[in-house]
Amino acid sequence: MIEHESRAAILAELHARPFVPLEIPRRVYHFAFATNEDEAHADREEIERLASSHDCSASASDAKFKTMTIGCWDLRWEQHTEFTTYTWSTSKDATEPFSHRTRWSPEK
Numbered sequence: 001m002i003e004h005e006s007r008a009a010i011l012a013e014l015h016a017r018p019f020v021p022l023e024i025p026r027r028v029y030h031f032a033f034a035t036n037e038d039e040a041h042a043d044r045e046e047i048e049r050l051a052s053s054h055d056c057s058a059s060a061s062d063a064k065f066k067t068m069t070i071g072c073w074d075l076r077w078e079q080h081t082e083f084t085t086y087t088w089s090t091s092k093d094a095t096e097p098f099s100h101r102t103r104w105s106p107e108k
Helices: 007-016 037-053
Strands: 027-034 065-070 073-079 083-090
Touching (some): 037 065, 037 073, 037 083
Antiparallel strands (some): 027 083, 065 073
């Protein structure tokens, strides 16, 4: 069998950013934003400010991946070449699917 020329790069990317196992019940919000180089730089600065404001550890200046816990919420941040993702998740109030509070609060 002939391997596709990008197979190794694709597999390396998947292993570098593994899927996170989730315990249920769990509420998950996943957001993806298209970002150019300047926006990606600004986004990285903001994620570090967010981490700092919640006493989370700093990342390397070239980090493309970060996880942190803020109150009862877990955040997984990933920066790709052309987009950035934020995945927020919590088990709080997650027993009934598709129901949630109208106001978001990291502590409640």
